[in-house]
Amino acid sequence: MSAVRPLDTGPEMLVRRRLTSLGIRYRLHRYDLPGRPDIVMSSRRRVIFVHGCYWHRHPGCHKATMPARNERLWRDKFEKTVARDKLKRKALRAAGWQVLVVWECDVRNEPKLTRLLQRFLAPSE
């Protein structure tokens, strides 16, 4: 699934634009980091994943529906994706990165997105 995932999807572009308007500099898809995060702010040691609610199973989200057919197969696929996402976050945190997951449905809510990003990017300590 991740192999065929298109780069520069809509939600990701919106997050990038918001970061730019907040004056945040970032890089994209650093291959040298675990899980190849969508957006990387190296000097802040922070990375962002922009996740589609359906494929990445946003908990409690109405977009994370289950297909009516082949439910077991899909459930298995989804579980693998969620487990893989979790491992990526764990590996990044272990390497000293702070990780934010921005869900597709939050991207469309501009005030919420701005709040999420500002809180995440505020200096820690």
Ligand SMILES: [Zn+2]
């Ligand atoms: Zn969602």
